[in-house]
């Protein structure tokens with residue numbers, strides 16, 4: 315049941331407990347309880363809005379940075395990841411398999427701001443061996459949503 | 475075009491064709507088409523686009539040059555896949571060589587079936603409200619449509635008792651379409667069994683339009699042909715349009731007794747030749763790998779169905795719970811309006827388009843068809859607008875009644 319509730323909320327955070335209950339044929343109070351519990355348990359972390367900032371006219375620059383680090387005894391990558399993710403400029407951090415270790419998404423107001431953050435903060439951290447910065451030029455699809463304006467419904471307005 | 479004086483095109487047109495509908499609903503269609511900003515709950519096709527892997531299979535086949543005619547029956551792999559599907563899903567066994575033909579949608583299959591079996595004057599039993607094509611095709615083929623009304627009290631199911639009242643010595647064919655367009659009604663196993671008993675008793679032939687079979691919310695799909703003794707008496711019509719969101723591809727199929735199929739293929743080969751190969755290739759991919767897509771879409775329709783039924787009831791419209799297809803068929807009698815008045819006023823006042831029930835036969839009066847093959851966001855907004863509309867009209871009627879006393 316939790317999975318079904320989460321799937322609905324993931325795609326539409328505006329749905330309320332009553333609507334979800336009807337859609338899933340469950341009692342309303344039970345759905346409300348589960349949602350509250352999942353918020354408590356930090357399964358639901360936040361009700362998020364996916365925004366096309368470019369369209370909103372905001373000049374934001376983002377870069378994905380491949381970071382190679384030296385893992386540390388006992389704590390592995392977690393410690394250094396923690397040092398990185400505490401920076402507010404850092405929007406996400408993933409541990410990766412393959413030729414580098416951490417993938418870090420950094421956001422800033424300008425190219426220069428992001429580049430400065432990387433060269434002065436990220437690259438100088440102890441245990442960081444190297445960084446490769448890839449600026450994001452265009453977002454086509456994010457979180458399963460295509461950014462390009464989708465053509466309107468092409469169906470005939472009435473069809474028997 | 476310059477028209478020579480004295481040429482009367484109308485005189486050349488077959489009177490049966492001349493007298494066919496559409497008539498009444500046309501005006502409403504035009505009205506909807508000329509209104510801007512409409513949310514349409516009047517669409518009889520999925521809001522999903524065909525799943526990407528199915529479209530991709532077609533693109534690849536085009537790249538490899540699949541652009542030719544196929545066998546009149548359809549490509550053998552597809553017929554084989556249809557046979558496997560019917561076996562897995564309904565426990566029906568058909569010989570793909572002699573009992574299955576790919577058609578241009580279920581639409582062509584219905585036409586072929588009726589033209590193949592109707593002798594002029596034969597009566598065709600058509601439960602109503604129903605999909606709009608059965609009656610006209612029956613008339614074109616020289617048959618006599620005998621409509622059998624179904625009612626909300628019976629949840630729009632066809633009951634054997636009601637059917638038997640309409641059977642005469644000239645009755646030859648019974649058309650079944652469950653899950654139903656426009657009502658969303660289904661038949662339970664026992665209802666089907668009772669009908670099957672009559673079919674045997676009166677030696678009828680059944681044309682079963684099972685295009686919505688997969689869109690069922692009360693359990694696994696059923697086929698009328700799977701009832702004991704019914705397979706040879708049933709011309710099973712289905713297709714890919716609804717379950718796989720493939721309306722524009724124009725692929726469907728018919729499965730029947732080899733003699734019926736041999737007769738149908740004669741008409742098909744002269745009038746159609748074959749279904750388009752692109753659609754056939756896509757349909758094959760759909761049957762081979764499309765199961766998860768169908769399950770996903772059905773789950774989503776089911777959620778919307780519950781929401782819409784609940785909202786319609788909350789706003790004061792009586793609404794039976796449909797268990798199939800993607801339509802709800804609420805009664806609008808409480809508003810005191812006719813179906814046409816309701817639909818027109820709703821369009822003008824709130825810009826929501828629904829289809830008036832009588833478009834599907836006179837027994838649809840007092841009802842409207844709302845399709846929930848529309849995104850959740852649009853559905854929610856449409857329900858909001860409808861709620862306002864209904865509240866206004868219920869209040870108006872309340873005042874009018876109070877005034878009369």
Ligand SMILES: Cc1ncc(COP(=O)(O)O)c(C=O)c1O
Pocket residue numbers: 474518578579580581582605651654655683685712713714715721724725726
């Ligand atoms: C009951 C019914 N049968 C047949 C069809 C046509 O299906 P196809 O696209 O396979 O021709 C429709 C389409 O609306 C329908 O509702």
